[in-house]
Amino acid sequence: ASLSLFLVPIEKYRAAECFPPPLPLHHNTRHLSRCSPPRIVAMFGSKIGAGKGEKKLTPYLKAVKSTLTAAVCLRNFPSQVVERHNKPAVETQWARELLLAPVVIAKNDKEAVKIEGSINALRISIKIKQMDTMEGILVNRFASFLEMRAEDFVILRRKAMEGYDISFLITHHHTETMWRDKLVDFVVKFIQEINSEISDLRLNVNSRGRKVAEHFFLQFIKKKK
């Protein structure tokens, strides 16, 4: 998963197709400034003839994407309990009226995403597919590697929630500075790619183990000769 999704230069989107000529708009255009360029292209895509770029999502990821798009509506809401403090309501859980009902989207018993929303923050916990103990250890190590560098990651939570492997915390600060749909796209891509990364790591471990065992037993074979 790369952070370069956020760092795409704006020049890439200054092509003419992102700023269409006045068309009969049936969408509410007041919120166009809040839309990222890909969303504008998606809105007018059928009229401009923009081609399909992305891979088709599985139903699980489609559900995750649509739920995240709905839940990432965040606004600033300073703490009602402590003066001059601004805390993510989903973390403090001090006021029930500021919290949404937590929602779990599960593909099977091994893969799930828990989405806890609130007025000013959103917590996403991901349970990554682990087929055996080896993958469990790898996921653990990978997750702790990322969590140690959570400050550079910006939206990552330093500790995953119970029952899950990795957690994100998106606050209104993030939605104010970054594109909302890109944040959602990032999380979905993360879930997509982490499975392939874990299987790559596992293959590496297996091949390394095989080589080490080969080398180790070579010494016995030579002595016999």
Next chain:
Amino acid sequence: PPSRPVLFHPVPPPYSFIRLLLLLSATMAKIETKMEDLEPVIDRCSQLMQGGDYSGALRHAIEHPISSKDAKVKEAAAKNICAAMAGVGAIVKFIENAEETEHDTLMKYTFKGMDIYRNENKGKNCAKFLKWHDELVKKCGLGVIMRAMVDKKC
């Protein structure tokens, strides 16, 4: 100041009477579903499901959505409705025939269903609930998800 709380404006315009009555009735009648009200619904639904009529059972269960703070009531209702949802074959048709308020209820129980069936039978039924989610969003848009997440008494 008057000794009793005054409810009426000195020169009341005609519509505010109705508004005040509605407000009073809403605050006084706290609709809370109890286990006794839920049991006949569950019995009828299990009868229909044994007969194989899952969409009929689901329709019956959704007609009166529960509103309760009690976890047991919520769990029982969720088990009932999710069992019916897991059995329904023609999802698109059912959604087309349902009304808008029923769409919201269906979405709430889609999420609950995924949570319940996650641990049963290695989560094979979750695919059904993902289909429900997909079809509901196709029909109603993203608002239905938001309304499902907002309701905590369900």
